[in-house]
Amino acid sequence: MYNSRPVELILSNLFVMTIKTRFAPSPTGFLHVGGARTALFCYLQARAAGGVFVLRIEDTDLERSTPESVQAILDGMEWLGLDYDEGPYYQTDRFARYAELTQQLLDEDKAYYCYCSKDRLEKLREQQMKEGIKPRYDGRCRHLETAPEGIKPVVRFRNPQTGDVVFDDLVRGRISISNEELDDLIIARPDGSPTYNFTVVVDDMDMQISQVIRGDDHINNTPRQINIYRALGAEPPVFAHVPMILGDDGARLSKRHGAVGVMQYRDDGYLPQALLNYLVRLGWSHGDQEVFSVAEMIDLFDIRDVNRKASAFNTDKLDWLNQHYMKTLPAGEVARHLEWHFNDQRIDTSNGPSLEDIVSVQSERVKTLKEMASQSRVFFEGYQELDENAAKKHLRPVAQRPLELLLEKLEAQDDWTPDALNGVINAVAAELDVGMGKVAQPLRVALTGSGVSPSIDKTLWLMGKQRSIEGIKKALAYIAARVAAM
RNA sequence: GCUCCCUUCGUCUAGCGGUUAGGACGCGGCCCUCUCAAGGCUGAAACACGAGUUCGAUUCUCGUAGGGAGCGCCA
Numbered sequence: 001m002y003n004s005r006p007v008e009l010i011l012s013n014l015f016v017m018t019i020k021t022r023f024a025p026s027p028t029g030f031l032h033v034g035g036a037r038t039a040l041f042c043y044l045q046a047r048a049a050g051g052v053f054v055l056r057i058e059d060t061d062l063e064r065s066t067p068e069s070v071q072a073i074l075d076g077m078e079w080l081g082l083d084y085d086e087g088p089y090y091q092t093d094r095f096a097r098y099a100e101l102t103q104q105l106l107d108e109d110k111a112y113y114c115y116c117s118k119d120r121l122e123k124l125r126e127q128q129m130k131e132g133i134k135p136r137y138d139g140r141c142r143h144l145e146t147a148p149e150g151i152k153p154v155v156r157f158r159n160p161q162t163g164d165v166v167f168d169d170l171v172r173g174r175i176s177i178s179n180e181e182l183d184d185l186i187i188a189r190p191d192g193s194p195t196y197n198f199t200v201v202v203d204d205m206d207m208q209i210s211q212v213i214r215g216d217d218h219i220n221n222t223p224r225q226i227n228i229y230r231a232l233g234a235e236p237p238v239f240a241h242v243p244m245i246l247g248d249d250g251a252r253l254s255k256r257h258g259a260v261g262v263m264q265y266r267d268d269g270y271l272p273q274a275l276l277n278y279l280v281r282l283g284w285s286h287g288d289q290e291v292f293s294v295a296e297m298i299d300l301f302d303i304r305d306v307n308r309k310a311s312a313f314n315t316d317k318l319d320w321l322n323q324h325y326m327k328t329l330p331a332g333e334v335a336r337h338l339e340w341h342f343n344d345q346r347i348d349t350s351n352g353p354s355l356e357d358i359v360s361v362q363s364e365r366v367k368t369l370k371e372m373a374s375q376s377r378v379f380f381e382g383y384q385e386l387d388e389n390a391a392k393k394h395l396r397p398v399a400q401r402p403l404e405l406l407l408e409k410l411e412a413q414d415d416w417t418p419d420a421l422n423g424v425i426n427a428v429a430a431e432l433d434v435g436m437g438k439v440a441q442p443l444r445v446a447l448t449g450s451g452v453s454p455s456i457d458k459t460l461w462l463m464g465k466q467r468s469i470e471g472i473k474k475a476l477a478y479i480a481a482r483v484a485a486m
Numbered sequence: 487g488c489u490c491c492c493u494u495c496g497u498c499u500a501g502c503g504g505u506u507a508g509g510a511c512g513c514g515g516c517c518c519u520c521u522c523a524a525g526g527c528u529g530a531a532a533c534a535c536g537a538g539u540u541c542g543a544u545u546c547u548c549g550u551a552g553g554g555a556g557c558g559c560c561a
Binding site for chain 2: 001024025026027028058059060061063064065118122125128129130131133134135136154166172175176177178183187188189190191193195196199200215216217218219220221241243244246247250252270274278281282283285286287288289290304309310311312313314316317318319320321323324327363364365366376394402425435436437438439441443445446450451452453454455456457486
């Protein structure tokens with residue numbers, strides 16, 4: 001769409017001042033949390049204004065871009081539910097357009113060929129560093145009369161040499177930098193391929209992006225990009241630079257921190273709603289509110305309210321939100337995500353309770369869906385071996401009577417609901433004149449093989465009648481063997 | 487080195503000249519209790535430092551310190 005007739009496109013958009021944002025990752029890895037938050041902010045900002053959200057893949061670095069990374073980004077966006085209205089566009093599809101505008105700048109003398117070798121540039125940089133000044137191109141080819149033979153030149157943008165570039169960043173406020181700090185950056189390599197600072201400008205211009213929301217590592221690029229906009233005769237968009245996200249330890253987020261890719265959070269058992277909610281609160285707030293549905297985010301979010309400082313990722317709080325959503329989202333919806341984890345852990349759920357029932361019982365006991373699945377395995381497969389400590393402690397001779405009575409009553413029990421089952425357990429305790437603990441704990445171990453499980457009535461319920469009876473018989477046999485050995 | 491940016495509890499944050507500096511996660515205690523949780527109540531915990539401006543600074547200004555980013559024929 002943007003490849004063929006940019007001029008007409010610009011004209012057609014001239015009178016519709018819609019809010020348009022874009023998320024423009026480079027496909028050199030997965031979608032990490034920092035990128036995901038930037039994408040979320042772009043998404044919210046567009047949705048809040050009834051605007052347009054664009055996804056653009058910045059794949060001009062042929063060396064490092066991979067199709068796998070593109071897919072990883074697309075997967076991440078989809079899992080998070082960040083749907084875009086346009087794209088994904090690929091910069092590699094637009095090389096002709098970049099070449100066209102490079103030529104235009106050349107023709108207008110706003111850019112020039114540079115024949116300096118990498119070697120010379122490197123030495124120059126070293127020299128300048130040594131002198132304690134900011135390394136930058138010295139402009140040797142700026143006014144070249146004749147081109148040297150046999151060298152394929154790069155194209156440099158002729159940056160203004162005086163004056164200041166001033167822009168009002170939506171999150172940082174006014175930022176001003178002197179043109180003397182900027183040098184003539186390369187916009188095309190010897191083979192004609194364009195470089196980043198040029199392609200972003202061309203794309204954001206052609207695509208009529210009204211608000212550029214991106215990581216603050218781009219702050220220093222912005223002034224030179226603004227100069228390119230002007231050289232191209234375009235009005236720069238509004239910029240908003242959001243701070244980066246630090247790891248749990250306050251250091252820069254890296255592979256070291258493990259789950260940096262968004263899909264890793266799915267694998268670890270987080271709901272997309274939880275991650276989204278966590279991410280939106282990182283650097284942004286609305287009074288004391290902590291929980292936001294996506295609809296509320298759209299309603300309340302404003303990029304201008306985003307904080308300026310980098311924030312540290314806190315897994316404990318993510319856990320809390322994750323549990324919150326497991327408890328409050330419709331059980332059916334949580335169950336859909338839970339199913340993925342049962343499959344992932346190779347647990348066959350065809351013979352056992354419904355996943356909705358699992359969710360209703362387990363959601364307040366675990367932090368992640370991954371845990372929920374693994375801790376629910378017993379309801380589908382029973383247990384392989386008894387937890388030794390739990391067995392020693394609770395499957396003692398004193399437990400024999402309660403278990404026998406339980407067995408008797410449960411075999412006759414038809415109403416297999418938590419309430420009814422609770423009645424049975426209470427009846428047993430009353431009949432034997434013992435406390436609940438004396439009945440529930442042995443039963444718990446008998447059913448699950450361990451001393452920890454949901455409340456005993458729910459455990460019985462989820463376990464089902466047949467498996468429950470088998471468990472009690474097994475426990476009784478264990479006690480008998482123990483007595484015999486004494 | 488140079489340029490730009492940042493600085494409220496451990497962490498995420500509220501605050502927008504006068505507050506007992508509020509909330510959330512986490513942590514401690516108590517309650518509840520059949521285990522583990524969940525829940526309720528409750529406690530400890532912060533304005534980096536120094537000058538100004540002002541009757542009064544967490545809030546405004548300037549320094550200092552600390553932190554971050556950028557300075558690529560990467561994005």
